[in-house]
Amino acid sequence: MLKQHTFNRHITREDVTYWRCSQFAVLRCRARLKTKLDTLTILNSEHNHEVISKARKYGSLKRQRAEAEAAARASDPLRIDAKDEPGSA
Template structure:
């Protein structure tokens, strides 16, 4: 049976085995070596060897019982982080949904609400973090997320007039933005104008032009 994996607070992969969590210790081309994640706190010497995500050898015994509730908490927090990255739900809704079906034992081990909200905010902040600004055009590698619009289309390429340039500078909020803020603002500007076009097609009157 394939291993079931979860992720630690630092994003490191752990796997679940009979109510215990294991963290990676070392690896070769053929095997990965794992140790109980309580190897420091409880000086647990239990270890596992895996090949292609399947257990091939067990070494030593745990000096503590498995804790299904603790594993359940890790799974729930992992799911909360996924929801934070993939949805626009407010933190309270994500937390409320996460507690549905949670066992009483796991509920007692869950972090407090303020800590969970902070976890959700941090997860979203990391997900939205832009790459470092390149030092030159040679260093500029544009990730896929910055190459498409909010509708997953390729950017429209065009030139415009100085008036639009001034308005766009105000939208960005800086005369010399980072390239990532510039691209993100382009996407926002295109989405805004697409919305205006849809309104005009539906019969809305465009604003009077300034003279």
């Protein structure tokens, strides 16, 4: 745990272990750590979610993911969805 965020072991090679945010699979969080013996290195400290301290309600991730995708589309002025193109139904 680092700053109340939890991490899962991803890969271990010799004396180096790579960790990724426990929300990687569900929220595609890109936060990463590396440990080598007793040394911790933060590879990416940015989480795309708040600290999650308790179990989520069933179905809440679909809503949260849809909101995150909508925010990403809104922040990318060059992105054009197929439904926004002329002549699409």
